[in-house]
Amino acid sequence: MDISWQAVSERYQPYLQLNFVITLVIIASPLVAAQFIEPLQPLLPAWYWLLAGWFVLLLFLLGFIAPRRYQYTGFAATEVAIMLRRGALWRSQRGVPLNRIQHVEIKESWLERQFGICQLCIYTAGSGGADIRIPGLPPQLAEPLKQQLLHTIAAEQLLEQNDD
């Protein structure tokens, strides 16, 4: 069966890149601070090696992981399920049947708001965090999708009661 995948907002890629930069700066900052207070030379390789490694990692994340992840990320609301593709190297294609959705939520972090994107979280009753998060959605897309899903849930429950 063919699924008509919908791409996420193109602002998702710069968002991911900025996110990676922030994460790497946060990781590096205690090391830099420690270097000024008391050099960690005996334990660690020379600072230029560390810096080189840090830059290689940064380039890898910015130039490879972020674009790949953006390209692969996609979602599809089929008649039976909501589907999500995620990942760059480790990829996954997830599916939640429409009649198993418990509730739906739109989340936006401060950083996401700066890029004008948000996340749509879809919760199920499954064990061990069986939830789907669709990242990088523009709000004008997320809101109708949320309404549509909520509508499906409401219709589903009516059906169930008629069943009894």
Added chain:
Amino acid sequence: MTELLWQRPTVITIAYFVLRQLKQLVSNFSNFIPMLSALLVTGISLQSFLFIALGYVLFVMIGAVLSYRYFAFAVTADALHMRSGVLNRQQLTLKFARIQQAEIKQPWYFRPFKLTIIGVDSAGSSGKEIEIPGLTLIAAQQLRSQLLSGQTAMSDEADTTSLAQQVDYRLQFSLGELLRGGLMDNKVWLLMAVLVYPMSQLNVFEDYVAPWLQQQAVAWSQTPAVTVTIAVVSGVIALFIAGLLVTLVTDYRLTLSIHKGRFQAQAGLLTIRSLSFRYHKLQRVVFKQNLRGLLLKRWRLTLNQLRPTVRKQSQQQVFSLPVLDQSLVATLRQHLQLPEPNQLPWHALPFAALLGPSLVIALLAMVASWWCYVAIPMDNFPLRLIAAIWLLLQLLLLVGWRRYRWAHDAHWLVVRQGIVGQREQWYPLHKLQQINVNQSPWQRLLGVVTLQVIGAAGSERVTIQPAVSAYQLQQRWLTDISSSQKSWM
């Protein structure tokens, strides 16, 4: 909305509230240790200490009486209402249709009065179990069948009374079988875990056991080794027997009855517990056989319902039957509407499924040996040890991979795995919550994927080759689930 008819339990129920308070006190005992030690350090007299203790007991008693005073429940056509709390009042409403399982407990202190506690398990995310104490056994049974069937009492009254006489299936486990069950699944470890926690809180080991052991070590070094060995072995045996006794007390006269899709297990010597749920709430079936089970030719069955993830394992009342022989397993398969395993198309795992984990182990072994080589040169022993561990792990992996089987038909997905023992897990397909297809970079090279199904009681991963068939299964199951209008929770 109709007026609720609030009911209050009988006065004897105060005992339940007292015990509940005491239980809380014991489980929160570690919170009092700083206060107690402060009292001890300040050199408080025994008299005033007793005074404080007495005051506390009085406080507990008054608390119990008050919580009894403010406790009430009401049953309407489709919901259970409960109100409780002395200062912070709460009123709770639970729809019958959301109840996963119900338990009737006849605790030892209520048995002389022929009273019970009924406990129901909802699937709420806070995962609280609701208990109503002080019902008579017949009232509790009526209420339970009402709760589980989600209907009014009228139609079910006949059902309840007839339940004792005629049921679809009924089995009482003999003492011999229960002993076997105790051997298979000894409760020693449970006892130890219960003992270890308070001991870890009180530093018993550091403060008392270790010095004592040091003292004794001198004495022991003079006694012959045989005596020490005998003492240790007999200690272990005593613990094992204690574990067996615990099993016998809790599982005494274990009776399984199945009637109109309602499963019920009742057992207990002092406190009688009877747990029951309806078939359509079933989310997972697990048949398990460990090494001892293999030798005794017995299986253990666990039936799971919807479980909120936040709840701790220890709090759960799980419906399980500890000891089943081959014919009983076959009978229960029928009652659980599981297909005949011989007729299922069992699949093995593809060779590629072995590659990933093997690679990880090999890599870890290499890193470990490199580290050893750098850190401890001139000594071959660690390297040999690492090699031996790697070989062992690799062998276990190989055996596990070879024995792994999975199958599915129109209604069930089953996974069978185990290295020495066996574990067979059945998931009803139309109740699955999410179906994922995952692929790691090396899996993409090999054309393999991992299919992950997530149900309300657990999840399972199966590696599949070729990848296309996994995507097809995903689409097919998603379609089946969304078109299924059977109730799933």
